[in-house]
Amino acid sequence: xxxxxxxxxxxxQKSTLEQFKKEVNDGLNESLKTLPSKFFYDKKGDxxxxxxxxxxxxxxxxxxxxxxxxxxxxxxxxxALDQDTYFELIELGAGDGMKTKELLQELxxxxxxxxxxxxxxxxxxxxxxxxxxxxxxxxxxxKTKQGDYFEVLESLKENQHPKVILxxxxxxxxxxxxxxxVFIANLSxxxxxxxxxxxxxxLIKPAAxxxxxxxxxxxxxxxxxxxxxxxxxxxxxxxxxxxNFKHQPEYxxxxxxxxxxxxxxxxxxxxxxxxxxxxxxxxxxxxxxxISRKYNDKILDKILKKTAFVIKDRITDRKKYFANYVxxxx
Numbered sequence: 001x002x003x004x005x006x007x008x009x010x011x012x013q014k015s016t017l018e019q020f021k022k023e024v025n026d027g028l029n030e031s032l033k034t035l036p037s038k039f040f041y042d043k044k045g046d047x048x049x050x051x052x053x054x055x056x057x058x059x060x061x062x063x064x065x066x067x068x069x070x071x072x073x074x075x076x077x078x079x080a081l082d083q084d085t086y087f088e089l090i091e092l093g094a095g096d097g098m099k100t101k102e103l104l105q106e107l108x109x110x111x112x113x114x115x116x117x118x119x120x121x122x123x124x125x126x127x128x129x130x131x132x133x134x135x136x137x138x139x140x141x142x143k144t145k146q147g148d149y150f151e152v153l154e155s156l157k158e159n160q161h162p163k164v165i166l167x168x169x170x171x172x173x174x175x176x177x178x179x180x181x182v183f184i185a186n187l188s189x190x191x192x193x194x195x196x197x198x199x200x201x202x203l204i205k206p207a208a209x210x211x212x213x214x215x216x217x218x219x220x221x222x223x224x225x226x227x228x229x230x231x232x233x234x235x236x237x238x239x240x241x242x243x244n245f246k247h248q249p250e251y252x253x254x255x256x257x258x259x260x261x262x263x264x265x266x267x268x269x270x271x272x273x274x275x276x277x278x279x280x281x282x283x284x285x286x287x288x289x290x291i292s293r294k295y296n297d298k299i300l301d302k303i304l305k306k307t308a309f310v311i312k313d314r315i316t317d318r319k320k321y322f323a324n325y326v327x328x329x330x
Contacts, residue, residue: 017235021275024232028279028287035228035262037174037290038148041122042231048224050096055220057212060170061098063322064200067315068099072106078313078326079164079196086113090156091166092149094118097129099168104133104140115141119152149183156190163195170202170322173293180293181303188307188329197309197327201295204256205321210294214249214258222247225260225289237273244268248286256294261286300325 020039027034041049053061068075081087089107091100097118104116116133120126126144133142145152156163165187172180187197214221225247229240244265251258264281271278293299297314304311304327313326 021236024236024272025275025277033279033281033285033287035232035287035289038121039231040224040228040289041120041125042227043124045224045227045231046095046122046125046128048220048227051220052216052224053098055216055218057216058221059209059213059319059321060202063317063319064168064170064324065099065102066317067322067324068102071315072103074315075103075198075324075326076106076110076112078315079198080312081112081164083110083112085162087162087164088117088159089114089164089166090117090119090152091168092119092152093167093169093171094120094129095122095125095169097133100166101133101137104137108137108140115143117143117145119145119147119149121146121148150186153186153190156187157192160192163191165191165195165197166200167197168200168324170200170292170295172199173202173295174291175293176291177293177299177303181306184303184309185307188309191308191329193329195329197329199325199327201300201323201325202292203316203321203323204253204294204296207251207253209321210251210253210258211249214251214260214292215247221249221260225262228289229262232272236275238270240270241268245287256296256299258292258294259288260290260292261288263287295323 023036023039027036052058091097094100100116100118107114118126118129123146126146130142130144133140172183175183191197226242226245229242229245232238233240245262246265248261248263249258250261264283264285267283268281269278270281300311308329309327310330311325312328314323315326316323
């Protein structure tokens with residue numbers, strides 16, 4: 001049986017708009033202006049990101065998909081799941097679920113007892129995913145949840161069912177390390193003994209591999225980044241002139257941190273009507289829109305230090321561009 005658990009639609013839209021206004025206002029008032037990457041994902045942003053995932057330069061999705069496609073049986077073995085025990089498979093930031101479908105098929109084929117609970121901030125993405133799963137895997141129980149990761153964490157302890165949390169696509173890398181530490185610590189506090197956390201991370205690599213993934217030759221990533229300004233124009237009645245901003249990715253190979261910026265190409269003022277404020281941009285001034293941290297074992301160990309999670313296994317693609325870690329709550 002299929003089930004969708006969402007807020008009342010009007011309340012949800014109002015809540016999201018108020019949150020959008022607040023975070024845009026807060027971010028553009030900082031000394032280094034920022035805009036939260038989670039707001040990339042409106043209907044247009046979802047479509048652009050799906051296109052990005054299929055670009056030849058964007059190794060991230062392809063590498064992790066290889067792990068799920070070729071090693072789903074190994075994933076299930078590493079998670080040490082009991083075929084006779086019901087569990088909840090909860091995916092944070094599910095998107096289109098492309099990789100997870102490989103795992104769902106294998107779990108179903110082996111007759112595991114579970115519900116799949118995809119969580120995403122984009123209701124559009126959840127509706128498309130549920131419809132697709134209804135058509136292709138009607139025997140799998142799907143319960144979607146729309147919301148922010150942090151909001152969903154609070155509800156995890158409501159039942160005592162065993163849980164497997166999926167956090168894929170190196171989404172953890174969109175958080176600064178201190179925020180990632182708090183996020184995983186909160187997740188740890190809301191899980192029970194024996195629960196599993198399957199974490200996908202992009203591994204540290206040379207700039208020659210990383211930078212093109214964030215600056216593709218077709219300009220899709222640039223359009224994805226700039227769409228954030230278009231969304232502010234659409235939803236907050238702003239007057240950003242998109243042609244006066246450019247997409248600029250950077251990568252610090254030593255630290256393993258990629259960043260994406262929108263750069264003002266001229267001195268200009270932007271009025272955001274629903275915030276009722278003018279924001280000034282100097283020529284060359286940057287807006288930080290995304291952080292994409294790359295990992296190794298040492299960095300991950302530090303982030304996990306204050307949690308109850310223990311690394312049980314590590315599965316990589318053939319090129320060792322990407323790794324999925326099996327963590328257990330002890």
